[in-house]
Amino acid sequence: MDLNTTPLHRAFWHYTLPSMAALLVSGTYQIVDGIFVGHFIGGDGLAGINLAWPWVGVLLAIGMMIGIGAGAQASISLGGREQQTASRYIAQGLWLLLLIGMPLGWLLNHTSAGFLAFQGASGDAAANAQDYLNIMAPASPLILASIALPFLARNLGAPRLATYAMLAGAISNILLDALFIAWLGWGLSGAALATVLAESLSVIICLVFLFSHRSRAPLAIATFALKPRAMLKLLGTGFSSMLMYLYISFSVVLHNILLLKYGQAIHVAAYSIAGYLMAFYYMAAEGVSGGMQPLVSFYYGSGQIKRLKDTFILACKIILGSGIILVISLLLVPGFFASVFIGDDEALLDVAQWAIRLHLFALFIDGFLVMTASWFQSLGMGRKATFITMGNMLIQLPFLALLPWLIGLNGVWLAVPFSNICLSLFAIYLLRREFKSFRNKYPTNSLSCC
Secondary structure, three states: OOOOOOOHHHHHHHHHHHHHHHHHHHHHHHHHHHHHHHHHOOHHHHHHHHHHHHHHHHHHHHHHHHHHHHHHHHHHHHHOOOHHHHHHHHHHHHHHHHHHHHHHHHHHHHHHHHHHHHHOOOHHHHHHHHHHHHHHHHHHHHHHHHHHHHHHHHHOOOHHHHHHHHHHHHHHHHHHHHHHHHHOOOHHHHHHHHHHHHHHHHHHHHHHHHOOOOOOOOOOHHHHOOOHHHHHHHHHHHHHHHHHHHHHHHHHHHHHHHHHHHOOHHHHHHHHHHHHHHHHHHHHHHHHHHHHHHHHHHHHHOOOHHHHHHHHHHHHHHHHHHHHHHHHHHHHOHHHHHHOOOOOOHHHHHHHHHHHHHHOOOHHHHHHHHHHHHHHHHOOOHHHHHHHHHHHHHOHHHHHHHHHHHHOHHHHHHHHHHHHHHHHHHHHHHHHHHHHHHHHHOOOOOOOOO
8 A cells, every 4th residue: 555645544444443453352352351260260360360460561561662663663764765774673673572571571470479469469369360470471572572563564564464463362362261261270370371372373473474575674684683773763762652551550550559458359350340441442542543653654754744634633533432432331331341250249240330430431531642642652752752651650649649548449449530631631732732833834734623
């Protein structure tokens, strides 16, 4: 597809549908994981996976940084018709998966017990969490690759293949969950093993493409020479995406600590259910933002400012519209969504319904913040993207400190939506400034949305 001549809507959906489908597939099989855990292990299993997830989230965050950073720089290079430079960025991204993944695996293996104790985990919930992390630690490079490589394949002209790779992994994960959790009864060890094996299949499919001639930036032996400056540049570009996932891990850790302080393990299990629902929408927003990213990078690199602006408007309508519809559904029938993860535990169902209503009433704002950070990142404005993501983490601190102290457990549920509302006002201010600068720099291109 020639992005210089293809109509915007066609180009947008060409990239966005596979990207969104791929990440929705990822979100779906995370939800299926939660369903198997909730029905076959119970509340302690849901609490355990929530206590373990922040460490895994660190791995996903770094994989996102490498994948989006290398993909964005490759797209910008391709927009400027610099194919060899694009290949070099992809090769450096592959190196980083190993150079960062292996030390992280060692670190996770030696710090997991202390990490769980820091959150206040104990009893069966802590034991389940440790079982999960014991499997994930040695697979750290693979976990990084499973999230990075589909981004690279998509940016190099194979968005459908990236989707198929993730779909193959998702289907495998569901089948292996049924085998390891439901039939063999391996608990969270089985859940982790199913995830690792399924992600291995996705990684293999993407690697075959990256080393084939179908890629828009074919890899050659010379491109694998280590280039520290190129590595730093792609890490800087993807840094805000890493922070977005780190923000989730950071938020989960704080919530786990406070929920165990003001409540008990059943509240962590309820938070896990709310987290699965949040992750599904978050993945959809990431998918739209990820589909937007190669277009924005290409249009910016080739100076097509009108298309750049129109791409943002279209992405904004999709992300906010779908988010508002989901929030209305969650508020009207929270029990329907919660019961998907719960067997016959009525106490957990009651807590989960309350958690969904309080914790997710402003969920659509999360999507807006994801999109805004991705927009600045796609323009190569890593500092602004990072500022939004860092702000998302920092602004939570006063809310999490004050609201639980003032109103107890309900304050834990309300801290994130209130903090996101405040941050969104600042994000709108940054967007208005950027669009104003476009109008001043390119006066022939008008914009009505900001």
